[in-house]
Amino acid sequence: MVVVHLCALIFVLLLACEPGARSDPPSTLVLRGDFVVALELAGELEATSSVAVVVPDIGTGAQVTFIAPEGQRVSEGQVVLELDRSALGHQLIDARNHLEIARTRIGQQKAQLELRLADLAAAVERSELALEGARMRVTDSEAVPRVERDSARLDVQTAVLALDQARSTLEQARLQGEAQLELLAIQARQGQELVVRTQARLDATTIVAPAAGVVVHVDAPEGRPVGQGYMVYPGTKVLELADPTEVQVVAWVHELDAGALVAGQRVAVVLEAHPELTLEGRVQSVSDMAVGRISRPGKHLRAVIALDSDDPVLRPGMSARAEIEVERLEDVLSVPREALFERQGEPCVMRRGAGGWQATPVQPGSINDTHVVVRGGIEPGDRVALVDPGAPTRSASGAGS
Secondary structure (H helix, E strand, O other): OOOHHHHHHHHHHHHHHHHHOOOOOOOOEEEEEEEEEEEEEEEEEOOOOEEEOOOOOOOOOOOEEEOOOOEEEEEOOEEEEEEEEEEHHHHHHHHHHHHHHHHHHHHHHHEEEEEEEHHHHHHHHHHHHHHHHHHOOOOOOOOOOOHHHHHHHHHHHHHHHHHHHHHHHHHHHHHHHHHHHHHHHHHHHHHHHHHHHHHHHHHHOEOOOOOEEEEEEOOOOOEOOOOOOEEEEEOOOOEEEEEEOOOEEEEEEEEHHHHHOOOOOEEEEEEOOOOOOOEEEEEEEEEOEEEOOEEEEEEEEEEEEEEOOHHHHHHOOOEEEEEEEEEEEEEEEEEEEEHHHEOOOEEEEEEEOOOOEEOOOOEEEOOOEEEEEEEOOOOOOOOEEOOOOOOOOOOOHHOOO
C-alpha cells in the first residue's frame, strides 16, 4: 500500500512538471458596447439662493463670541452672530466723557463771556457819562477863561476817544467770545456724533438674520470656518443663510482636468449621507479662473452642477461625489487597464489562442478608471490575461475556460 501511494505521489509530481500543469493567469473577456469616460469630483451641496451675513462697520476688528450652529434653521430677526463688545464699550464711555467735558466748557465759556461783556458794557456806559459831562462843560462864554474853554473841548475829544475804545473793546470781546463758543459747539457736536456712532457700532455687534434660512458657515482666508474666538473685521462674510428648498453641487476640478468639462455634460451625484441615492444632473458652469485651495494641492476651478431632483433629503453643506461623463463612445471594444501590456515598445494584449497566450498588438484609445478602448487583432469574447503570463507556452488542450 505504501509503494502504491509513493508511486502515485511521483506520478503527480511528474505531472505537475509538465508545461500544461501550470495554472492559468487571471483573465477576462473582451467586451463590446458603450464606453464612458467619467471624471469623479468631490464637492458639496450649496443653496442656489442665499443671503450673506457680513460683519458691519464696527470701526475695528472684534472676536466672535457667538455664532449660530451650522445647519440651524433661523427666522428673520433671530440673533446669528455676536461680537466682543468690550473695546467698543470702553470707547463709548470715553466718547461720553469727552462730550460731557465739551458741554461743561460751553457752559463755563458762556458764563465767563456774560461777565466780561457786562463789565465792558459798564465801561461803555461810564464813557458815555464822561462824554456827556465833558460836553456840558464846553462853553463859548467870554466870562470863562480861554484856558478853561480849551481844556473843556480837549476833555470832550478825550471822552469821545475813550467811548470809541470802550465800544470797540466790547464788540471785540463779543466776537471773540462767540467764536470760542462756536468752536466749543463744533467740538460738542463732533463728540455727540462720536457717541451716536460708537453706540451704533456697539449695537451692531449683535447681528440678526436679515432673512429666514439655514445657517452655513463660510471659510475664512485661512481655510477654516469662522467660529467662536475668531477675529473678524468689517466687511468679512462670516455665514450665509441658505434657502434649503433649492440646492446645487459645487465641486473643485484640478486645472489639468478642467479642459474636459463643458456645460451640459451629464453628471451622476452620490451623497455621502445617502450612498444608496444617485441623483442626476448636468454641468451648469465652470469658472474662468483657477485658484489655489489650502485643502487641495495645485490650482482648481469651481464647477457648478445643477440637479434634476429636489429630493427632501438634500441639505446645503452635505458632502457629495460627482461623476461627470466627459466622453461616451458607442459600440467599441474595451479591456481592463491591467490587460494592456507592452512588447518591444508596442502596446499589446495577451490573448489566449490555439497555441496558448499570444501577444496581440492593439491600438489603445480612450481610458477611464477601469478600462481602455482597444482596436486591433481581437474580437468580442476573446479572453485576455490580466497578468502577463510571459512567452506563449500553453497549448489549447491545457488551457482552461
